[in-house]
Amino acid sequence: xxxxxxxxxxxxLNYIPGGVDSPVRAFKSVGGVPPFIDRGEGAFLxxxxxxxxxxxxxxxxxxxxxxxxxxxxxxxxxQAKKGLSFGAPTLLETELAKEIVELFEGVDKIRFVxxxxxxxxxxxxxxxxxTGRDDIVKFEGCYHGHSDSLLVSAGSGAATFGTPxxxxxxxxxxxxxxxxxxxxxxxxKRCFEASDNIAxxxxxxxxxxxGLVPADEEFLRGLRELCDExxxxxxxxxxxxGFRAHLKGAQGLYDVVxxxxxxxxxxxxxxxxxxxxxxxQIMEHLSPEGPVYQAGTLSGNPVAMxxxxxxxxxxxxxxxxxxILEARAKGLVGGMKKIADAYGIPLQIEVQGSMFGFFFxxxxxxNFEDAKRSDLEFFAxxxxxxxxxxxxxxxxxxxxxxxxxxxxxxLIDETLEKVEEGMKKIL
Numbered sequence: 553x554x555x556x557x558x559x560x561x562x563x564x565l566n567y568i569p570g571g572v573d574s575p576v577r578a579f580k581s582v583g584g585v586p587p588f589i590d591r592g593e594g595a596f597l598x599x600x601x602x603x604x605x606x607x608x609x610x611x612x613x614x615x616x617x618x619x620x621x622x623x624x625x626x627x628x629x630x631q632a633k634k635g636l637s638f639g640a641p642t643l644l645e646t647e648l649a650k651e652i653v654e655l656f657e658g659v660d661k662i663r664f665v666x667x668x669x670x671x672x673x674x675x676x677x678x679x680x681x682x683t684g685r686d687d688i689v690k691f692e693g694c695y696h697g698h699s700d701s702l703l704v705s706a707g708s709g710a711a712t713f714g715t716p717x718x719x720x721x722x723x724x725x726x727x728x729x730x731x732x733x734x735x736x737x738x739x740x741k742r743c744f745e746a747s748d749n750i751a752x753x754x755x756x757x758x759x760x761x762x763g764l765v766p767a768d769e770e771f772l773r774g775l776r777e778l779c780d781e782x783x784x785x786x787x788x789x790x791x792x793x794g795f796r797a798h799l800k801g802a803q804g805l806y807d808v809v810x811x812x813x814x815x816x817x818x819x820x821x822x823x824x825x826x827x828x829x830x831x832x833q834i835m836e837h838l839s840p841e842g843p844v845y846q847a848g849t850l851s852g853n854p855v856a857m858x859x860x861x862x863x864x865x866x867x868x869x870x871x872x873x874x875x876i877l878e879a880r881a882k883g884l885v886g887g888m889k890k891i892a893d894a895y896g897i898p899l900q901i902e903v904q905g906s907m908f909g910f911f912f913x914x915x916x917x918x919n920f921e922d923a924k925r926s927d928l929e930f931f932a933x934x935x936x937x938x939x940x941x942x943x944x945x946x947x948x949x950x951x952x953x954x955x956x957x958x959x960x961x962x963l964i965d966e967t968l969e970k971v972e973e974g975m976k977k978i979l
Contacts, residue, residue, distance in 0.1 A: 553601055581947065582932040583932055587603065587605070605943065606942060607619070608955070612792075613817040614863075645852040648860050658813070663827065664827045666853065668792075669697025671697075676699075679834070685784075686751060696789050696791075728749075730750070734918070735765075735919050750782060753778070755789065757788050757790070757810075758797050761950065764902045764909025768918075769808065776808050795819065799874060812829065812831070821863040907955075928949055933978045938974055
């Protein structure tokens with residue numbers, strides 16, 4: 553039952569647009585009332601009605617060690633006692649920067665910000681300032697935050713120039729955004745043929761915002777070659793996958809090094825944070841060293857830095873965590889696949905480190921068009937059945953899921969029992 557959550561949602565609607573502070577939380581694509589959360593503990597969420605959920609969202613990725621992880625909380629509390637924010641340099645910023653720079657090839661320097669959206673927006677501005685060009689190439693289905701240049705939808709023609717996908721975004725902004733098809737190098741080549749003013753190509757190398765769809769390594773190599781040929785900056789958006797799919801992000805899985813990387817989620821340990829970094833010759837164009845302006849009063853917030861350091865250092869000390877979490881992720885979606893096959897339900901599955909995805913689709917999913925052909929109505933029904941049974945998956949077919957260290961094989965077995973119950977109920 554979600555009686556108190558229903559009441560809370562109705563009250564929130566009076567004061568907050570849509571009753572939520574981020575659209576997907578409203579459960580619009582899956583139906584039903586969003587549970588209002590009271591607390592998290594390890595692998596679990598507890599709502600204000602007293603319901604317990606096995607949580608596969610984990611605050612959309614950052615909680616590798618689960619909710620209310622004691623070591624992370626201790627780091628946060630110890631720092632909070634010293635002060636929440638100073639607007640001045642701290643040692644923590646340099647310490648976390650050093651950890652990331654040492655792990656990621658091609659990242660010589662890094663700048664912290666307060667969100668993934670801010671990180672991507674700033675990286676693109678820097679790429680434009682560095683190259684002296686205006687156009688950017690992005691891929692349909694990759695989400696890079698809600699800044700104006702990136703809220704685009706497909707237009708028409710072989711080389712697709714973006715058009716605004718949201719009111720309030722001037723067409724003059726998105727006219728500089730060209731759209732390509734994920735895992736389709738020819739579509740990128742057409743963009744370069746259509747414009748000699750491309751500053752950068754930005755991509756989620758492990759896409760988590762159309763469901764989990766990893767890029768083909770050959771495709772990423774092709775992007776690297778095209779950017780080198782045309783003098784464009786290659787940006788990997790690893791706000792979601794950085795430290796999640798692998799200790800070294802996509803670089804730990806693919807033999808491709810970008811010019812810039814954006815980070816978020818994990819490097820804040822659950823606190824709001826983002827970052828962008830890259831080669832020294834690019835980063836030196838950033839203010840105060842160079843002319844490209846970027847600033848933020850709460851950038852490098854000491855509480856977020858302390859939380860991030862706690863998480864990143866533990867991952868660095870024990871990288872086998874990724875093997876364990878990947879095995880559990882494969883156990884989860886592999887088990888779901890067996891159940892779906894037994895009931896004649898088309899299901900595609902994917903795992904990258906501690907990230908997983910599944911599509912109710914009878915064909916492999918390699919890009920956003922493939923993902924959109926999934927059975928969204930079935931997913932909505934499935935999600936509702938899972939919520940009723942205490943399983944919290946992302947409330948959208950187009951979002952990745954995450955495994956945390958407290959989420960063990962016993963809980964995965966419990967999940968699979970509920971999955972089978974839910975699928976039988978729908979049929």
